[in-house]
Amino acid sequence: MTETSTTSPIGRDTPRVDGPRKVTGLAQYTSDFLFPGMLYGVPVEATIANGKLLALDTVAAEKMPGVRAVFHRANIGRIFRSTPAPGFDRVCEERRPPFEDDVIQYYGQYIALAVADTFEAAKAAADAVRATYAKEKSNVEARLEAGHDPDVVFTTYGPVPREQSKRGDPEGAFASAPVKLDETYVTPAETHNPLELHATTAIWDGTMLTLYDSTQGVVNARSVLAQMFGLPKENVRVISKFLGSGFGGKLYPWTHVPLAAAAARQLGKPVKLVVSRKMMFQSVGHRARTQQRMRLGATREGKLVSLMHDYVYHMSMLGDYHEDCGEATPFHYSVPNLRASFGRARRNIGATADMRGPGAVPGLYATESAMNELADNLKMDPVQLRLLNEPRLDESNGLLFSSRHYVECLNVGAEKFGWAKRNPAIGSMKRDGLTLGWGMAGAAWIAGRFEAAANVQLRDDGTVRVACATQDIGTGTYTILAQLASEKTGVPLDNIEVELGDSALPDGPISGGSLATSSVIPAVFKAADQAIASLLIIAVTTPGSPFLGHKPDDLALEGGRIFVKAEGPGKGVPFGDLLRRANARLVTGSGSAEMTAFAPNPKFSKHSFGCHFVEVTWQAEIARLRVSRVVTVMDAGRILNPLTGRNQIQGAVVMGIGMALFEETIYDPQNGAPINSNLADYMVTVNADAPPIDVTFLDYPDKEINELGARGIGEIGLAGIAAAITDAVHHATGVRVRELPVRIENLLV
Amino acid sequence: MHIFEFIRPTDPAAAIAAAAQSKTAQQGADVRFMGGGTTLIDLMKLNVETPDRVLDINRLSLDKIEDTADGGLKIGATVRNSDLANHPKVQKDYLVLSQAILNGASAQIRNMATVGGNLLQRTRCVYFRDTAMSCNKREPGSGCPAITGHNRTLAILGTSEHCIATNPSDMCVAMAALEATIHVQGSKGSRVVSFGDFHLLPGNTPHRETVLEPGDLITHVTLPPPVVGSKQLYLKLRDRASYEFALASAAVMLTIASGRITHARVALGGVGTKPWRSPEAETALAGKPANDATFRQAAEAALRNAKAQSENKFKIELARRCLTYALKMASMS
């Protein structure tokens, strides 16, 4: 008999249900899977950023020990294009299939693939391939100027007008504003750099293709790969059981995935391909460099009268990706005259792509920095400036917010941080011989749901299985699904099996947009309801059941027990007993829910909000800057698991320290290569840089999102943090850095 | 990675004889000794080093730390960096060396890395480490893309028009200040090299980094007897708090009597094409009052001949501040 719990697991600190598997090494990541006869593929990278591939010499490589083949345009076989589709299906950022032509568009583009019995042999063979090019001058210029684009551009997610939001007369209002700010903010190209490298293993069985792939979206990957190999969708299966994180870089398939599949097809053996750290900087996406001009006009009292956010970002020659820096601009503050618009600068670089908080993270760095500078010009407290410009509704569309508590975030954050003690004079605050800098900024992120389906099984041993083709990318999705199933059935977490990361399961959402949790809730709940409904039919129809003679509607399931509502749960029967009596191994229920994010004609404006308060220490004698303390407050709906929730926010803040102070992908001016393509030269935050981070969730449910009122929390923690840090840097040093990252050389004045 | 033969000799003479067959002991060597392998294996994976034979020297009994007859210290070439840094006598008498080592790399790497290997670690110049790029150090005469490219972390002292690569070692900076001696055994017998003579300036032969010839095995390093009353400090400045090579570092030793500096040794790291002993700074300190003005003058003197590239001008001021502050903190210790 199964033990049952009567208290809800929702909203409680819940350790990861997959934690033991991870810490004991039982959790298998994509590259851990081994198959009989498996071969290893290593791509050959172009060493020019623009031009043509004239010839490849593969003779020496092919003769090397253990080498099975060296593939290139002439022998890889047919790979079709994956084409855009409406919605979030068949998304990929580099649509040109590998080896389709001989045109080199970026440094590191794959030009051949060596396949051998061992990884070492394949690598040696790849290194031995010689290429001849007709090299042309490459353009990796860092200063960005908008190219000649039509007013409406086609992007990864559909058409977008370049003047993306406009109200009133922003130019006129700016011209006549008594107080003005006109500054340009730059964010660098950033590389996702999850610890786990992109990996894929392709296995063919006749015309059935199975891919073990490090992806944040098994369902989308199946659609893309099916089209690339001209197969019906049901012939492709994509599996991603555990992910060593992705940060958006693994949302959609990159060119190494069809390469592995094509090689496996040609050789009739499983082929594994793990990209190198260097390739992670070249061919699997990065966050675009942005250059954002901010113009703010205000009254002397600090009321905004005009806001113009005009930005340019870089992008590859082939891509459609839109870095939507204006995502949060139209609704974040009350301002009668506003414009958000963008231009695009094509470069000889690999594709740009979503990276944690895409668009909003670089965008809010600019808008929040501008707000801080405006507060400075007004000699006003930056928190006050924000409170003064709090909107009553979303002024871009006239809709009410489904749930907005930004003011409370600011007040709680200021209180917890001790903001009232801030002396605004530059360099005036000291502790232990160090100069302190205090800064703050606000945050926002989208909320809503993707389409999702799930099924729930109740089994005769009293256990539950819940399944969905979404993935756990390290954030805690396994645990959330277990909590949801437990909530509905009363079965404790230990007796719930969660199946994710397999496109054979009911279609689930990508792990992106911080929308996976909010999307699966209604699907899992409906599936559980359906399974329970079948169970109750069994209860009233099975010979020998104590519930014979009742109607299903008279009964309920709670704490794992079926009982007559009128009698209360005391006299209930464990559902496993009943299934055994009916000689049924299990009952299954299915559920699904539609997409609500990005849907036309919404009733409410749905977003999450938050803010960061940051302290830095500055030691001018040795130009040493450290972040010493962060207080973050989040209004992100109801928090289902505060333990993993805090972890998401803290991780994002640590990443934000990297964004503010360390991270930048640098392109070599001569050959266009991302030149710091390793983890020693591309710096990310290390543990020693991570300060105490105090996270508070306001925990207001947003019932417009789903029945639990849960939104997402994976990305918002990274929004605004860089602006808060640069503001603190200014407070400590007097230097305004408007081009990230802040480096020692900016402060050595 | 190039296919190579891996040999584990137990006798120094055999190791030396095998290594003597290499055409060079510098870039392009076809026989290499291996200590911890943390530099060598990395570079072999990148095809920057392509030896046909690798001789593991960890069985040659070169792993001891012993007192010398004159009161100094003898450190075997395969002593691990962590063992050296945590040795009681090093912590007591050669504190600057312990601090320098513990500021480098990570605990895991220090547990593998050997003293001999650290003396010979290679530059982190990104062009040197990528065989798709040209580089005078790796392929003499092919050019130096760093001078017109990415050079933020590269050297400001001792550069030439052919190479501006930094020597990245922390340990070596302390050893330069401590006036260590390197003991080499080669096919023609053994010899000693003073620390300052061991590494070479790039000049027009950046591929030649040390005085070593084929077959030369570093057997040990000796440190002179400790300077009585010397105040020592290693200060390392970098972008992030840990796990990064120095943008600028300083190893300082000061002896102060009645407020005056009676003995000073200074070396800089992260800024020179070799571990950078600064006689200019030492002269500026000798006999002067131990105060901020003296320390700043010493730092000015140390950087007087610095030459900046497009991205690393800030390192001149950073190194000045580093040395000034290190001297100040040492004098107060």
Ligand SMILES: Cc1cc2nc3c(=O)[nH]c(=O)nc-3n(C[C@H](O)[C@H](O)[C@H](O)COP(=O)(O)OP(=O)(O)OC[C@H]3O[C@@H](n4cnc5c(N)ncnc54)[C@H](O)[C@@H]3O)c2cc1C
């Ligand atoms: C990620 C990373 C971060 C690092 N960070 C730092 C840092 O912050 N500061 C720092 O100072 N260093 C740093 N290092 C470098 C590290 O200190 C060196 O790699 C290490 O000291 C080399 O020692 P080893 O024994 O592993 O050398 P090996 O790789 O074994 O050898 C290096 C070279 O020395 C030769 N050699 C070795 N022993 C002898 C001998 N007895 N006689 C003659 N030749 C010999 C070898 O043939 C080879 O050419 C870092 C390294 C890594 C990988």
Ligand code: SF4
């Ligand atoms: S600085 Fe030296 S190591 Fe770097 S590219 Fe130039 S020659 Fe090569």
